[in-house]
Structures are given as structure tokens and as C-alpha cells.
Amino acid sequence: GFKVINQTLTSNQTKTTTTKFVIKKITDTRPLSLAGHVGFDSLPDQLVNKSICQGFCFNILCIGETGIGKSTLMDTLFNTNFENFESSHFEPQVKLRAQTYDLQETNVRLRLTVVNTVGFGDQMNKQDSYQPVVDYIDKQFESYLQEELKIKRSLHNYHDSRVHACLYFISPSGHSLKSLDLVTMKKLDSKVNIIPVIAKADTISKSELHKFKIKIMSELVSNGVQIYQFPLDDETVAKVNTTMNGHLPFAVVGSTEEVCVGNKMVKARQYPWGVVQVENEQHCDFVKLREMLICVNMEDLREQTHSRHYELYRRCKLEEMGFKDTDPECKPVSLQQTYEAKRQEFLLELQRREDEMRQIFVQRVKEKEAELKEAERELQSRFEQLKRRHAEEKATLEEKKRLFEEDQSSFNKRKAATQLLQAQNMTANGKKDKDRKK
Ligand SMILES: Nc1nc2c(ncn2[C@@H]2O[C@H](COP(=O)(O)OP(=O)(O)OP(=O)(O)O)[C@@H](O)[C@H]2O)c(=O)[nH]1
Ligand SMILES: [Mg+2]
DSSP, X not given: OEEEEEXXXXXXXXXXXXXXXXXXXXXXXOOOOOSSOOSGGGHHHHHHHHHHHHOEEXXXXXXXXXXXXXXXXXXXXXXXXXXXXXXXXXXXXXXXXXXXEXXXXXXXXXXXXXXXXXXXXXXXXXXXXTHHHHHHHHHHHHHHHHHHHSSSOOGGGOOOOOOOEEEEEEOOOSSOOOHHHXXXXXXXXXXXXXXXXESSGXXXXXXXXXXXXXXXXXXXXXTTOOOOOOOOSSHHHHHHHHXXXXXXXXXXXXXXXXXXXXXXXXXXXXXXXXXXXXXXXXXXXXXXXXIXXXXXXXXXXXXXXXXXXXXXXXXXXXXXXXXOSXXXXXXXXXXXXXXXXXXXXXXXXXXXXXXXXXXXXXXXXXXXXHHHHHHHHHHHHHHHHHHHHHHHHHHHHHHHHHXXXXXXXXXXXXXXXXXXXXXXHHHHHHHHHHHHHO
């Protein structure tokens, strides 16, 4: 089982062509015939039984203006009465309302979640009307991813809330798509399987409807909006799916009212001029939608959601977190390696920060020390100055004291001299008087 593969390699440096032989071992698998019945041909049945046992889950998101017929269509599609709340036209923001129901048809259980937009298209500023829808879809992906990333996962009984199909209700204007429709669908086409439907198709004439469908499809194409295409890989449904892809967007009519047509009660809308039968393919595409959405492609919608839309979300999210399958040189790296590298990076960063903080601390201490020294120096110099001034003042005072004492002593001397003089004068005068008396 060896095979020689002739490979031609172009060397970059020499720009010459060299030929190299690679010997590759081909995996040894050979067809063998069985001598008798073994039993693994029951594997598909085992799978079916297991799935029936587990039950199924399907989530539909209905996007459309208030009162465009979302709830009526859901009731008509599933032949039941879901809880319906009429929305007001005065919601300040677009919201989403999700309700989950357990349905059963023969022995198949289906957990169905219907999510409706509330107040879509009602605000004056419709710039961010798509955002709550995007957020809702992402949030469901995120919950699933978080469950997947858990150590103890319980995906087998996890209630998968990811949106499998998005019915986008186009208003039957017969004119063209609104910019809100295009912007919203463009924002969602990589996140969800979009199935556009023309709502209340009984309000538009046959010829107008035909032109309207063509116009919508060409607008979607020219704006690069990718809507869900019914798959062609399964031969058993390829033919019907091809035909149905050509009928998009489906023009639908919803009604829970029953009208007697012939001798049968049928779902219909009754008008003064006639009856629109919901399940009559001459009247609208309701049956086509039900057939495609529920009977033929429900599993593909579920699968596409997981393998395309969720996969994209997961990839972007993990890349955002820094995980990659290959390094810059295109060599494969494992999760473990990325984790180790990240850990190392984190530790280095921690070390760097610690060093930085330590340096800052040392710097601060130095600064404080210098500040204190400066203050001490200032105090010292003030003290010296005061001491000097004190000494100077003392000297001046002492000088003054000395001068004063000098003054005092010279005064005293003069005083004594005067007193002496006075005394001498007095004695001299007394002698003269005595002499005169004599
Ligand atoms: N002509 C016509 N009217 C319809 C159709 N489907 C629903 N309606 C009517 O439109 C009105 C609103 O229908 P709903 O199904 O409540 O619309 P909605 O989109 O769920 O409305 P909100 O949930 O309040 O936003 C009702 O009076 C329905 O009878 C339809 O296919 N054609
Ligand atoms: Mg409703």
C-alpha cells in the first residue's frame, strides 16, 4: 500500500524548480463482504429511536412591524392558538418576547420557542432597531458556548435556545423593501437562517405580487443579503427545494378563521367579494412555507444553525479571547499551548507591574526624603537667622546699656563736681559775712 507522489516544489531562494519524491503510506481500508446478517444496518433506526426519545427543539424568530400578522401566521402554521399579546405602537424601543411551548404530533415531541419582535419599526429613529435582535441571537449563542466550555457539560438535556429560523415579514407595499428591512437582514444574515415572507399577501394583486417578488430578490442580491437557500445536497428533496428556492419570498396569508368552502371547513379570510383560502396554492404560498419550514427542511435549519452560524460565532468569540489553531508561522497550536503561553504572558505582565510598582514606591520614598531634608534645612536656616538676629539685638541693647551707663557715670561725676563747687561756694560766702560783721 505505498504510493509515490511526485511533487514539484519551487525554491524561493534559487528560483529554480526542483523535484522531490514523497513516499506516503495510504491507509489500509478494503471493502469486505459479510457472509451473513450482522445487524448494524439497524443503526439509522437506533438513531431515529434515540431522537424520538429525546424529543426535538425548534426556535423561530418572527421579525416584522407591529400588526403585520406574525402571531396569526404562527397560529396558522402550527394549527394551534399560541398566547398572543397585541403590541402597542408606542414602544420606546424594540424588544423581543420569547415563549416556549411543548407540542406533540403522533409520537414526536417538539419544544417550540416562538420569539416575536415588539415595537419593530414603530420608533421615529429606526437606526438601531436591529440591535436588540442581534443581541438576542448572540445571547443564545453565548449561552450555548458557555455550556460547551463548562467542565461538566450537560448538552444532552440543555435547552437549546439558538434561533433556527428567522421569518422576516415584509410589508405588502408592492413597492420595494424599506431601508430598515435591508439593514436588519444584512446585520442578521451571518447569524441566522433568514426566510423572507411577504405578509398579508391577500392585500396585493397577482400581477403586482409577481413584480414585487422579483424586485425584492434583486434588492437582496444587490445589497449582498444572504437569505437561507433550501438545500440541494439531499437528492430526495433537491428537486422540490430547487423549485421552492425560485418561489422566494413566499407570499403568505394567515387566518385562524374557518370558512365553509364546498362541503369542507377551511382556514380562510372572508371578504365581501370572495374568500381567500390560506391552504390554497392558487391563493398564496402558505402551504409552500409550511412544507419547506416544517416538513422538509426543519432538520437542515437546525443543522445550519449549528454548523454555520454558531460555528462562526464560536470561532470569532474564541479568537477574541486569544485562542487560535495556528501560530504566526502557520504551525498548529493546541489549546493547551495557547493556555500555557497566555499564562506565561500573564505572569510576565504581573512581574513587570510588580517591578514598576516597586520602582514607583522607591522613587516616592526618595522624593519624600528629599522633601523632608529640604524642610529640615529650611528650619535650620530660619533658626540660624533667628539666633543671629537675637545676637544682633542683644549686642545693640548691650551697646545702648553701655552708653547709658557711661552717660549715667558722667552725669554722676558732673553732679558730684557741682555739689562740691556749691559746697565750696557756701563756705567761702560764710567767711566773707563773718569778716564783714567784724
Ligand atoms: N389581510 C390580512 N390580515 C391579516 C393577515 N394576518 C393577520 N392579519 C390581521 O392583522 C391583524 C394583526 O395580526 P397579528 O397576527 O396580531 O399581528 P402581529 O404581527 O402579531 O402583531 P403584534 O404582535 O401586535 O405586533 C389582525 O387583525 C389579523 O387578523 C393576513 O394574512 N392578511
Ligand atoms: Mg403578535
